[in-house]
Amino acid sequence: MPLIALDNVQKDYALGKTVIHAIRGVTLEVKEGDFLSIVGPSGCGKTTLLNMIGCIDQPTDGRVMFEGKDLKRLSDNAQAEIRLTKIGFIFQSFNLIPVLNIFENIELPLVVARVPRAKRRERVAYLVRTVGLEEFSDHKPDELSGGQRQRVAIARALVNSPDLVIADEPTANLDSATGDAVLSVMERLNREEKVTFIFSTHNPEVMRFAHRIVTLRDGAIASIENTERAS
Amino acid sequence: MIFVKMAFLNIVKHPKRSLLITAVVAFAVVVMVLVGGLLDGLRGRFFNSMFQESGHVQVHAEGYRDRFDPLSLDDVIDRPDAALAEFRKDPAAVNVEKILVFGTRAIFKNRRLDIAGYGVDPAGTFFESARHGIVMGSFLPEGKGIALSERSASLLQCGLGDNVSLLVAWSDGTPYYLDFPMTGIFKTDSSDFDDSHVFISHARADELLALGGGTIEIRAALRDPNLAESFVARHKAFFRANGLEAETWREIFGTLVTLLQFFDVFMIFLNFIVLVVAATVITNTILMSVFERVRDFGTLRAVGLKRRHVFGMIMAEGALEGVLGSLFGTALAVPLGLLVQSTGINGGQFVESIHLGSSYPYVLSARVLLLSFFFGALIAAAGSLYAAAVNSRKRLVEMLRYN
Ligand SMILES: Nc1ncnc2c1ncn2[C@@H]1O[C@H](COP(=O)(O)OP(=O)(O)O)[C@@H](O)[C@H]1O
Ligand SMILES: [Mg+2]
Numbered sequence: 001m002p003l004i005a006l007d008n009v010q011k012d013y014a015l016g017k018t019v020i021h022a023i024r025g026v027t028l029e030v031k032e033g034d035f036l037s038i039v040g041p042s043g044c045g046k047t048t049l050l051n052m053i054g055c056i057d058q059p060t061d062g063r064v065m066f067e068g069k070d071l072k073r074l075s076d077n078a079q080a081e082i083r084l085t086k087i088g089f090i091f092q093s094f095n096l097i098p099v100l101n102i103f104e105n106i107e108l109p110l111v112v113a114r115v116p117r118a119k120r121r122e123r124v125a126y127l128v129r130t131v132g133l134e135e136f137s138d139h140k141p142d143e144l145s146g147g148q149r150q151r152v153a154i155a156r157a158l159v160n161s162p163d164l165v166i167a168d169e170p171t172a173n174l175d176s177a178t179g180d181a182v183l184s185v186m187e188r189l190n191r192e193e194k195v196t197f198i199f200s201t202h203n204p205e206v207m208r209f210a211h212r213i214v215t216l217r218d219g220a221i222a223s224i225e226n227t228e229r230a231s
Numbered sequence: 232m233i234f235v236k237m238a239f240l241n242i243v244k245h246p247k248r249s250l251l252i253t254a255v256v257a258f259a260v261v262v263m264v265l266v267g268g269l270l271d272g273l274r275g276r277f278f279n280s281m282f283q284e285s286g287h288v289q290v291h292a293e294g295y296r297d298r299f300d301p302l303s304l305d306d307v308i309d310r311p312d313a314a315l316a317e318f319r320k321d322p323a324a325v326n327v328e329k330i331l332v333f334g335t336r337a338i339f340k341n342r343r344l345d346i347a348g349y350g351v352d353p354a355g356t357f358f359e360s361a362r363h364g365i366v367m368g369s370f371l372p373e374g375k376g377i378a379l380s381e382r383s384a385s386l387l388q389c390g391l392g393d394n395v396s397l398l399v400a401w402s403d404g405t406p407y408y409l410d411f412p413m414t415g416i417f418k419t420d421s422s423d424f425d426d427s428h429v430f431i432s433h434a435r436a437d438e439l440l441a442l443g444g445g446t447i448e449i450r451a452a453l454r455d456p457n458l459a460e461s462f463v464a465r466h467k468a469f470f471r472a473n474g475l476e477a478e479t480w481r482e483i484f485g486t487l488v489t490l491l492q493f494f495d496v497f498m499i500f501l502n503f504i505v506l507v508v509a510a511t512v513i514t515n516t517i518l519m520s521v522f523e524r525v526r527d528f529g530t531l532r533a534v535g536l537k538r539r540h541v542f543g544m545i546m547a548e549g550a551l552e553g554v555l556g557s558l559f560g561t562a563l564a565v566p567l568g569l570l571v572q573s574t575g576i577n578g579g580q581f582v583e584s585i586h587l588g589s590s591y592p593y594v595l596s597a598r599v600l601l602l603s604f605f606f607g608a609l610i611a612a613a614g615s616l617y618a619a620a621v622n623s624r625k626r627l628v629e630m631l632r633y634n
Contacts, residue, residue: 051628054533056533056628056631057626057627076537076538077537077538080532080535080536080537080538081535083532083534083535084534084535084536085535089533089534091530091533091631095526095527095529095530095533095631096530097237097527097530097531098244098527099237099240099241099244100237100240108531108534109534109535112534112535112536112540113535156534160535
């Protein structure tokens with residue numbers, strides 16, 4: 001069973017009287033351990049697609065199956081539970097909570113999941129080390145650079161050991177060196193911890209990290225290709 | 232609890248917004264305390280002055296009530312001492328006195344003043360405002376002399392020690408007068424009262440009017456105003472046997488009691504308006520502060536918080552601000568209330584015109600403080616509830632796109 005299966009997924013937005021077909025029938029499978037990149041120009045539907053995979057939005061038509069379950073059929077609370085324990089989401093603009101420090105931002109999903117305090121500390125400390133932010137534990141997000149913030153977001157996405165991590169243009173707000181570093185972290189986690197990654201980008205430079213590249217054009221898949229990194 | 236902690240952090244991290252909400256709550260509490268205390272003060276003063284002037288039960292000779300001229304001497308209680316003894320035995324009675332009311336013309340040199348004279352027990356307690364309002368001399372020392380208000384004294388242009396003549400007509404029409412040395416000048420907070428009362432001792436009034444030991448009224452103050460009806464019922468046989476009739480304060484002040492009820496409704500209405508205005512402002516401010524953070528709340532939900540978690544966070548924040556604001560408001564209202572209580576609020580014509588004195592009385596009570604505190608916190612909680620509900624209805628994608 002694939003981790004994710006998209007079956008003729010469609011998404012329409014109503015803009016006044018006109019309807020925008022943002023996603024027009026996407027069918028796609030993602031296996032465990034995959035490192036998938038969704039590429040395409042701005043406005044081709046990357047965010048819309050990732051939101052549906054990440055259980056943040058529901059398709060107008062078609063199905064998104066996660067571990068064999070149709071996400072659309074789950075209750076609001078069950079969806080929250082999946083976002084909490086199974087899926088980590090990394091946003092283009094980081095979306096950290098400004099009033100919490102770095103440690104607390106990463107810890108938050110563990111608190112919600114009622115993980116005991118000692119275990120939380122251990123896990124957060126490990127992730128802070130993994131993304132190389134030991135000195136910044138008690139800093140607030142606005143005291144960090146963009147690359148550092150994105151690494152906090154990665155740590156937060158990973159903290160509950162999800163089966164899938166989704167990153168929507170994680171490097172768009174970073175310079176290329178920082179972007180490379182961030183993707184290197186993701187790649188290492190994919191290799192060492194077998195975390196499944198899906199990230200989107202419109203930058204050809206960063207595609208090379210992926211095992212598979214899905215090219216999206218006007219809401220439909222134009223091509224799927226394996227890179228030399230695919231094992 | 233990280234949610235309470237986050238609520239707390241949100242308050243601390245956005246001092247302007249939190250201060251605004253807290254200040255609005257505090258302001259509402261202060262206004263409620265002031266309005267509520269004013270209501271209590273007015274009621275208190277109202278009852279007080281009512282009982283001052285009337286007692287709780289008045290007993291007259293039969294026919295007095297139907298008489299056209301309240302100052303005529305046609306209906307006299309001939310043997311008041313038996314009645315006094317009877318009423319003083321009653322367990323509900325605190326004070327029973329006889330009072331001789333009469334119409335008179337006060338004359339000093341070539342100036343005159345038509346006024347109501349009151350023959351009272353010099354050591355009694357009725358007309359406390361005059362007894363305690365003495366500004367010169369004393370109130371009928373050893374039963375001697377006459378006590379006039381400052382206003383009446385200045386109209387007659389007489390001072391302490393001057394002899395004022397009181398001219399009366401006996402019930403058969405015979406004019407008669409006696410001279411009274413002025414022994415006391417009083418000033419109450421009601422100019423109405425001051426313009427219509429002069430006091431002499433009951434014994435001298437009896438002499439002036441040649442009533443031979445009679446009186447016009449026997450007045451009783453009771454432990455509790457609500458005992459008036461049962462007091463009257465207990466002595467019904469005595470009244471009938473002695474040709475007497477009794478009125479309770481409710482009968483005496485019928486229209487004023489209605490006015491008081493109207494006042495209550497008015498004050499509750501005023502409090503309600505304060506509450507509605509405060510609730511509107513508070514709800515708007517909280518709503519604004521929630522809208523500013525829709526994206527943050529969206530992020531929280533994206534990482535796994537349920538709708539009710541976010542709901543609880545907003546509620547915790549509002550409740551905290553509400554309690555804080557109520558605390559501040561109460562802390563502010565107590566000294567302010569005490570100040571107003573000691574000085575009163577200058578009221579002018581209106582209160583004067585309904586016999587409440589010249590200033591709005593104010594009473595700071597624990598009841599009003601508690602109620603205001605409670606309502607302050609309640610409207611903050613209600614505002615948060617509304618904001619949290621509005622926020623909770625939003626779809627997650629929309630929240631994340633929110634700017
Ligand atoms: N909430 C929305 N309402 C209306 N149209 C939208 C909305 N979100 C996205 N779109 C439209 O859907 C298309 C795909 O958008 P998006 O998924 O954001 O593309 P990408 O992430 O690849 O830039 C675009 O044409 C965009 O204008
Ligand atoms: Mg996008």
